[in-house]
Amino acid sequence: MKILVVEDDKATGAYIAEGLREEGHSVDLIDNGADGLIRASVGQYDVLIVDRMLPGLDGVSVVKTLRGAGNRTPVLFLTALGGVDDRIEGLNAGGDDYLVKPFAFGELSARIAALGRRPQMSEEPTILRVRDLELNLLTRKVTRAGQVIDLLPREFALLECLLRRKGRVQTRTMLLEAVWDIHFDPQTNVVETHVSRLRGKIDKPFKTELIETVRGSGYRIDA
């Protein structure tokens, strides 16, 4: 993917750029809002990573201006502030996702991947499928190898979330946000226990495990 990083903190900017390049992305790094706005307008980027606090033109203004000009490139906001206000302000300004500094690189990488390849809304599938597992969104029935599996509503939602983004890592915080609409970090390992319950139903009775744990990051169902 072609990614623009607008970040004034040199250490953070370099860290992000280097990490993303190592993953095979092409990255441009800009250290102020005004230049960032110009580059974002002219370059064809797949994802923009914008720090909220920038010298000169701040991140929110950059994104508001871009959206005003009709630019729909997905935006991930970075912020040193983590308040409730900041997240909603960022999303209202036209941001697509939001990450509070400091973050593990895995978290950023997973979120970028989710942003860059958003499913096309026009072709909404009714059945999500991976290998011998099928999840029917209409009948809300889940089967594996032809066997019907009873899932609780939240387990169903969790599985649906993993299947919709199959092949990509879903971090714990991403799952918390998507499945439970929880935007803070509980100190208890709540996601782990939910995933382990889900595994108990869809993986344990079968030979191959579909849900894979990605160390330090989260979970993934391979395509």
Add this chain to the structure above:
Amino acid sequence: MRMPLAMPHMRSTPLRLTVLLILIFSVSSFASFGVAYLVIRKNFDTVLEEQVRQSIESYRSISDVEKLRERLIADVAVTDPRTMILQYTPDEGPRISNVTQFPPVSGFTVIPETAIEHNDLADSYLSLGASVAGGKLIVAQTRAQVIEMGEIFLTVILISLLPTLAIGSIVGVAAARQARDKIEVIAAVLQHLTSGKLDARVPLGADDTEDLSRIGLAVNGMADAQEASVASLRQVSADIAHDLKTPIQRVALLLDQLAGKTEMSPDQEEIVDRALDETDRIIKTFQALLQIAQIEFGHVRERFTQVDLRDVCEGIVDVFGPAAEESGHRLDLSLNGSGPFVVRGDKHLLGQVLANLVENGLRHVPAGGHVAVELSRDAAGVVLCVLDDGPGIPESERENVLRRLYRLERSRTSEGNGLGLSMVAAVCDLHGARLALGDNGPGLVVSIHFPSDES
């Protein structure tokens, strides 16, 4: 110990002053009227004495006994005893008098009606007795005028005083009421200020020269200063937290890079992991401090919406359910009464509050214990309770645990940063909700009383 005042109203200073003023005014009025009365009465008495003396003298000047007798007989016949009494007691012969019997007098004497034997007399008389030719003569003048004058004085006093008293009382009570209302407003504002509502102010009218308005002005000035200093304190702590976050954040990045790029022995890897965990904890603490500061600024209130606490509770109980089971706890939600349990607020913050309380419960209640979330309504509004059967919090510590970074001795070694309940308190404050920690006998009950949602 001061004696309690009989009437609670008398505690109002303006009313007390009014009563005192009316009292002083009445006493001084009575006194001045009294003095005037005494002076005038003295004059009257002098005039009376003069009249009586002259009458006596006019009879004395008649030296012939026979002539005196004739004159007296004639005078007695035409003199009305109600205005004047004449009594001549000759050494020999019958008494000449217009009353049946007048008591003996010496010098000027005031004789009341009851001492005189006769019907239809005035109330009292000023009398003087003297020796005249061939006998004793008593002349007594009625004091009706003096008495009448006294009555007129009393009437004048009452007539002039009553309206004054009435008007004074009404104006005094009204002034006292107004002053009391103003004082009550000021007292209420001070109450708000001490309870932490720093935006409370005394409403001021156009006239700010009046003494109570000046006190109000002073209270507002004090509140402004207090609010400003609290705001700057918060700003400073937020700035410090923010400034410290950046270098720690860089340390975290460096550690992450180190872990990602360097081939390390398992021991080294463990050290890096532990360092990462520690930086993560520091950052989370800063994050929580910043978030509490942000909540206390109150800007979030502008974004409040209708939140059904039932949804919030179901979500949190659902997400923590398996984790609670895993740690051997029972976690459940009970709804008392029919919903909806709607409050005005921020659903994410309310969710975080509940999550903090549930996590606290799961952390402090030994395995096998029970953590219950309860929603109910009372007359005042929606009540959210989180109850457990764990060790509870001693009553003496309940205030302290709401303070930032405070932790009970027994929790020092466990997870948590001592900010969970501070965050809960800040969010409750933001929502105008009352937070109370109580005894569940055994265990802790945390109750949050939300105000009813009027809008």
